[in-house]
Amino acid sequence: MKPGTKAIHAGQHPDAGFGAIMTPIYCTSTYVQPYPAEVHDGYDYSRGKNPTRTALQENLAALEDGAHGLAFSSGLAAIHTVMQTLAPGDHVVGGGDLYGGTYRLFSKVMTKFGVDFTFVDTTDLAALEAALTDKTKIVWIETPTNPLLRITDIAAVADLTHAHGARLCVDNTFATPMLQRPLDLGADLVMHSVTKYLGGHSDVIMGALVLNDDAWAEELEFLQFAVGAVPGPMDCFLVLRGTKTLHLRMERHCENARAIAKHLDAHAAVAKVIYPGLEGHAGHAIAARQMDDFGGMVSFVAKGSVADGMDLCSRTKVFALAESLGGVESLIEHPPSMTHASIPAEQRRASGLDDGLVRLSVGVEHIDDLIEDLDQALAGSGRG
Numbered sequence: 184m185k186p187g188t189k190a191i192h193a194g195q196h197p198d199a200g201f202g203a204i205m206t207p208i209y210c211t212s213t214y215v216q217p218y219p220a221e222v223h224d225g226y227d228y229s230r231g232k233n234p235t236r237t238a239l240q241e242n243l244a245a246l247e248d249g250a251h252g253l254a255f256s257s258g259l260a261a262i263h264t265v266m267q268t269l270a271p272g273d274h275v276v277g278g279g280d281l282y283g284g285t286y287r288l289f290s291k292v293m294t295k296f297g298v299d300f301t302f303v304d305t306t307d308l309a310a311l312e313a314a315l316t317d318k319t320k321i322v323w324i325e326t327p328t329n330p331l332l333r334i335t336d337i338a339a340v341a342d343l344t345h346a347h348g349a350r351l352c353v354d355n356t357f358a359t360p361m362l363q364r365p366l367d368l369g370a371d372l373v374m375h376s377v378t379k380y381l382g383g384h385s386d387v388i389m390g391a392l393v394l395n396d397d398a399w400a401e402e403l404e405f406l407q408f409a410v411g412a413v414p415g416p417m418d419c420f421l422v423l424r425g426t427k428t429l430h431l432r433m434e435r436h437c438e439n440a441r442a443i444a445k446h447l448d449a450h451a452a453v454a455k456v457i458y459p460g461l462e463g464h465a466g467h468a469i470a471a472r473q474m475d476d477f478g479g480m481v482s483f484v485a486k487g488s489v490a491d492g493m494d495l496c497s498r499t500k501v502f503a504l505a506e507s508l509g510g511v512e513s514l515i516e517h518p519p520s521m522t523h524a525s526i527p528a529e530q531r532r533a534s535g536l537d538d539g540l541v542r543l544s545v546g547v548e549h550i551d552d553l554i555e556d557l558d559q560a561l562a563g564s565g566r567g
């Protein structure tokens with residue numbers, strides 16, 4: 184089955200009671216049993232299993248070409264559950280500009296449990312190789328990264344990781360399975376902040392894991408139940424509604440982002456544009472090979488001072504000034520003072536994150552309105 188068909192049908196079965204075509208929202212904590220210790224297909228308590236969640240988990244697994252899907256109450260809860268498969272003394276190599284919350288979970292929480300971390304720029308394979316030790320159990324990467332949209336070669340990193348006996352986990356939030364399927368490229372596990380493109384409508388916080396390894400999946404499923412960071416059935420329903428249009432939305436996100444990147448690249452008031460679809464982008468060739476398209480995120484630096492860049496973010500009228508990304512509506516933000524403010528300024532600059540950087544989550548509105556909005560914001564001055 185092709186991705187767009189899977190998005191609509193995978194994991195979806197007409198309801199047995201009435202033939203409802205949409206998966207019902209099973210708002211139930213418990214299930215009536217016919218006899219002690221006899222349960223309906225494993226459904227005895229909704230922390231363990233809920234039919235709306237099962238439908239979503241099967242849908243997400245199919246989209247990522249994986250055998251097992253697991254949904255969590257947030258992206259970070261999903262990552263934390265992977266970390267819970269580790270033991271004190273284990274080592275993790277993390278990519279260079281990981282999502283701030285992932286970096287915080289690794290460096291401020293997991294280190295308390297004796298797990299060690301090394302962070303390296305995984306676009307540099309030699310640096311990655313030097314960071315791997317005989318204690319390394321997991322390599323955790325994002326590609327494209329946030330907000331610099333750096334591209335890591337997933338297949339090459341998978342080979343290197345496996346040669347050292349470790350597992351590769353890829354946070355596929357920015358690309359979505361419509362543009363990139365890490366398991367097919369050799370990764371062992373895919374993680375999503377479902378909150379972003381998969382949900383797609385800025386109305387749910389959720390996370391997910393997809394993998395093929397049966398034994399690891401069983402361990403993660405045990406932890407999902409034993410630790411209990413599960414999403415509710417209403418949220419699972421909303422995300423199922425979201426994934427049904429993921430292929431359509433991603434097409435428009437990519438088309439709009441490409442047009443905006445080209446427009447800004449030629450704009451007299453713009454100093455620099457970062458978009459993997461531009462030929463001048465350092466990761467363009469790898470992105471063109473491992474992705475089906477280049478995504479909906481665009482970063483740029485306007486000419487002028489840092490304050491000018493911050494003012495610009497307050498002057499847009501269609502682009503809303505807000506954190507997060509991946510919804511149908513376009514968003515604009517200033518990472519150094521917002522999403523990435525928790526990273527010390529020196530470290531931010533060292534990683535190439537300009538103090539004046541502006542990040543766009545390009546939505547699915549009409550492109551003319553988006554370009555007109557950016558043009559008027561670039562032409563103006565002062566706070567909006």
Ligand SMILES: *Cc1c(COP(=O)(O)O)cnc(C)c1O
Nearest residue numbers: 257258259282354356376378389
């Ligand atoms: C938002 C995000 C997360 C965290 O997910 P939550 O759903 O907010 O917990 C992790 N990785 C990336 C790339 C994200 O954008």
